[in-house]
Amino acid sequence: MQDRLRPLVVTTGPGPADVRRVAGLDVAYAEDSDRLAAAVVVLDPDTLQVLERSVVLGHARFPYVPGLFAFRELPSLVEALDGLSVPPDLLVCDGQGLAHPRRFGLACHLGVHTGIPSIGVGKTAFVGTYDTPPPHRGAASDLVLDGDVVGAVLRTQDNVKPVFVSVGHGLDLAAACRHVLALSPHFRLPETTRQADTACRAALAQATAAGLARDAVRSD
DNA sequence: GCGACAG
DNA sequence: ATCTTGTCGC
Numbered sequence: 672m673q674d675r676l677r678p679l680v681v682t683t684g685p686g687p688a689d690v691r692r693v694a695g696l697d698v699a700y701a702e703d704s705d706r707l708a709a710a711v712v713v714l715d716p717d718t719l720q721v722l723e724r725s726v727v728l729g730h731a732r733f734p735y736v737p738g739l740f741a742f743r744e745l746p747s748l749v750e751a752l753d754g755l756s757v758p759p760d761l762l763v764c765d766g767q768g769l770a771h772p773r774r775f776g777l778a779c780h781l782g783v784h785t786g787i788p789s790i791g792v793g794k795t796a797f798v799g800t801y802d803t804p805p806p807h808r809g810a811a812s813d814l815v816l817d818g819d820v821v822g823a824v825l826r827t828q829d830n831v832k833p834v835f836v837s838v839g840h841g842l843d844l845a846a847a848c849r850h851v852l853a854l855s856p857h858f859r860l861p862e863t864t865r866q867a868d869t870a871c872r873a874a875l876a877q878a879t880a881a882g883l884a885r886d887a888v889r890s891d
Numbered sequence: 892g893c894g895a896c897a898g
Numbered sequence: 899a900t901c902t903t904g905t906c907g908c
Contacts, residue, residue, distance in 0.1 A: 698898080700899050707899095735899070737896040744898075766897045776897070797897040835897085 673775040679783045682769065686788045686842030686850075687760045690716050692723075693854065694759035695863025696751070696781070698744045699871040701879065705731040708878065709747035710871035712863065713759050716853065719862045725754035726874040737797070738772050741780040752785060762789035763854065763863040767797050768839035768847075770814055770822035782840020789839030790847040791822075792861060796835055806830050811848060823848050827855035834859065 693716045698709045707730065713723040727750045733743040744766075752758070768778030768791030778791030799816040801824045808829050814822035814837065822837030825848055836851050838844050854861035860868075 698899080700898090702900055735898060737898090740897055771897080791897085793897050795897070 673771075673773045673780070676780065676783050677773060677775045680769070680775070680779050680838075681841050682838050683843050684841070684846070686846045690760040690850075692716075692757065692759040693761045693763060693850070693863055694752075694755075695763050695765075695861065695865070695867035696748050697765045697864060697867035697871050698747060699868070699875045700731065701875060706875065706878065707731050707747060708871040708875035709744070709751045710867045710874065711748065711751040711755060711759075712866040712870050713755065713757075714854075714863055714866065716761075716850075719854070719856070721866060723755055723757075724866075724870050725751045726870055727751045727754060728874065728878050740766055741775075741777040744777060745780055745784065748781065749784065758785075759787060761850065762787050762839065763851070763861050764789055764791050764839060765793075765864055765867070767791045767793045767822070767835065768837035770796075770798055770816065770835060770837035772798055774821065776837065776839075778837065778839025788841030790842070790850060791835075791837045791839050792851055792864060793835040793837075794860070796824075804833055809852060811836075820844070825851060827852060827861075828857075828859050831859050 710726040764778040767776035782789030799814040804810040804812040
């Protein structure tokens with residue numbers, strides 16, 4: 672499926688002319704059971720203020736298999752996206768885009784599936800080789816796989832471990848890095864990712880608490 | 892054959 | 899992804 676969809680990915684161009692709504696997507700999992708919470712948080716790209724949140728609870732129907740990550744998270748993330756009142760102009764995904772064995776990571780899959788430009792931001796490397804970028808914010812080095820530049824190792828804060836940025840869909844790598852930097856004025860990860868992480872974790876925690884309370888009443 | 896392996 | 903304990907730096 673990834674090899675079939677890969678040709679549909681657009682990896683060139685500056686992307687959306689004016690981005691008014693940027694979305695951060697993330698999924699949290701329960702330690703036991705297969706429960707999960709998927710969140711999409713939409714921010715104003717200029718003020719970084721939260722405009723809207725959409726969180727859905729669900730169950731993992733696919734195991735974590737490196738290279739097949741999208742099959743685990745995409746279904747729930749699409750459900751969360753459908754819960755938004757207005758579709759976002761750009762998706763910032765927690766994971767890789769083109770920096771993938773078949774050049775079709777989660778960010779590419781979400782971008783092609785929704786038709787919305789997307790960026791992949793990973794916290795650790797998955798594939799490729801690279802030189803350590805200079806220590807200052809904004810510095811970057813190529814992430815190379817089989818002779819192709821599949822992403823950038825980007826420093827979002829001075830003297831802080833870099834993030835792995837790769838194109839998802841609908842824009843080039845330079846534009847992707849520009850967006851990630853703008854979304855990370857204070858912390859290592861983009862504000863979109865941070866907000867989505869907080870949202871899905873909170874939702875999972877409240878669901879867990881509600882479930883325990885319900886079970887307590889049952890046995891009572 | 893062995894080690895690596897987004898989240 | 900999730901858990902855990904302390905440590906370092908602003």
